[in-house]
Amino acid sequence: MKNKILYLECHSGISGDMTVGALLDLGADRKVLEQALKSLPLDGYSIEIKDVFKSGIRACDFHVKLDAAHENHDHDMEYLHNHALHDAQTQIQHTHAHQQEASHDAHAHQHTTAHAHEYTIAHPHHQEASVHDHCTHAHEHTARNLNDIIAVIRAGALTENAKKLAIRIFKILAKAEATVHGKRIDEVHFHEVGAVDSIVDIVAAAVCIDNLNADAIIVSPLTDGQGQIRCQHGLIPVPVPAVAAIAVNEGLTLKSSATRGELVTPTGAAIAAAVSTGKSLPEEYKICKMGFGAGKRDYETAGILRAMLIEPAFSDTWDTILTLETNIDDCTGEALSYTMQLLFEAGALDVFYVPIYMKKSRPACLLKVICRPEDRTIMEAIIFQNTTTIGIRASQSTRTKLERRILAIETPWGMADVKCCTHGQETYYYPENDSICRLAAANKTGFPEMYHMVQAYARDACRSK
Incomplete structure (x- = not known):
């Protein structure tokens, strides 16, 4: 039986809404998605699904429409790139700083009347407030921590696989935010990714991927732009820090382009990292179906994410495997032999040792276990219980079987x-x-x-x- 492979072609970058649009266009069940989203304990939004044209190509546009209290201007190009806005912000900040300095002796924390006109500029992926007409008060977004978001996901009427995938995506984001801001994961409070539209994007992507039920998912290198983009504290380089952190933490491959701007969003990068089961397509394959997801921002590039369902041209079968490995330099040969026996009895696909040298030139061995992803917990338990290791590395990949x-x-x-x-x-x-x-x-x-x-x-x- 030939396996069904989902391929995400990220030549114009990737974002949450682009992913959902591409998967819906590919054939994910819209009714299943709508029912899943309605079951979430969230309000302040509606969704709109329609066809649009990007560079002459018809694509599906998945749009999370927010009410005024939740709007984040994520797709406002003038907001993201307008230098006049930046100059105005700088002037206001300087004015406010001088006023604070002048009034410091009178009252260290007294706000001047000019402060009433201050607005907050925030990156669309770390959004704390909305900006209206560049001069109005900010609407504060609800900040949620990881446990808050997990509770929202678990409360929805989603399949277990969809819930696990959505939670995994948010955990990848939490780890990246913790890396960027120098905090523990439990200390991270999400702003944009905790906002309604991003929860909807991520849950929708998880539901659609689960609904398509592919045997493997291949993600191309993520093509990003260059230059800078506006954030809460000024201009930051592309790829933005959260995307760069995800690339480091999860081993994503990025590819630079000449486009000035942000093509890969943290949400898109987290989805790519969470769903990918491999990086290489079959040498020969058949395209069964294609779908196109539209991005909201207008750059020189087409601004679409192409998703394809493909089958290997030959009758090989594909599955996903997990490789567990650990370096051990203080364990007896008898214990290692017994561990191998237990691992095979528990269903390991293969177990082997490689001689290595470790710190202080100690002879040691590299234990490697190939198993099914669902057997990870039992395999790690056997290794921890029967060897002296205190850490196990894991990597997931696809396997071609004749x-x-x-x-x-x-x-x-x-x-x-x-x-x-x-x-x-x-x-x-x-x-x-x-x-x-x-x-x-x-x-x-x-x-x-x-x-x-x-x-x-x-x-x-x-x-x-």
Whole structure:
């Protein structure tokens, strides 16, 4: 059975709304999405889904429409890039600073009348307030911590897979924000990513990905722009700090372009990091369906995210595997041998050791375990309980497996089990070790000779049918 692969092509960057639009255009069930969003304990928004044209290409626009109290101007290009606005902000800040200095002796914390006209400039991904006409008071957004957001997600009528994915995306964002601001994850209070529109974007993306039920998800390198973008404290470089932190923490691959501006948002980067199960497409594949998601900002680039459902051209099967590894320099060989036995009994796909040298030139071993992602907890428990390691690294990837079956073949030397594997138009035959050992002993023949005789016989017998 051929596997279904979801491919996200991020040549124009990626954001939360672009992702949702592309997945809906690809075939994610709109009714399932709408029901899931309605079940969340959130208000102050509505959603609009429509077709738009970006660079002459029809794309799906997923728009979270906020009421006045929640508007964040994320797509206001003049707000993001207008230098006159920046100059006005600087002038007001300087005026306020001089007024504060002049009044310091009278009252260190007294606000001058000019302060009543101050407004807050905030990056769309760290939004604390809204700016209206560059001069009105700010509308403060609700700041939420990670536990608050997790509670919102868990309260919704989502599948367990969709809930887990949405929570994983927010945890990636929390880790990035903690890195940028030098805080613990539990100290981080989200602003833009805790705002209504970002919760909706992330939950919607998780619901759509779960609904499409792909066997693997491949994400291309994330193409970002260059230059600077406005934030709460002035201008910051692209990629913005949160995106850069996600790239470091999660091993994302970024690609620079000539476009001046932010193409990859923290929400988009977090989604890419959370869903990706691999980086390489099959060498040959068939495109089953395409979808296009529209971005809101107008840059020189097309501003679309293309999503594709593809199948390998050959009959290989794909699945997702997890590799666990740890360096151990103070554990006995007997303990390691027993650990390997337990890991295999618990369902590990493979377990092996690699000789290494560690600190102070100590001989040691690298323990590597390949397992299914759902078996991670039991595998780590076995390793911690039976070795001296205090840390385990994990990485997820896709695996290509040839279609296989075991054939029981009557040969001139006796019955033999032969593994039959298919790749494209080619079929390969691999006699099972136990069968060859038994036949070699019974026929008083060397192992290599018996192996090749059984292999050739099985190949000729199967091809003649």
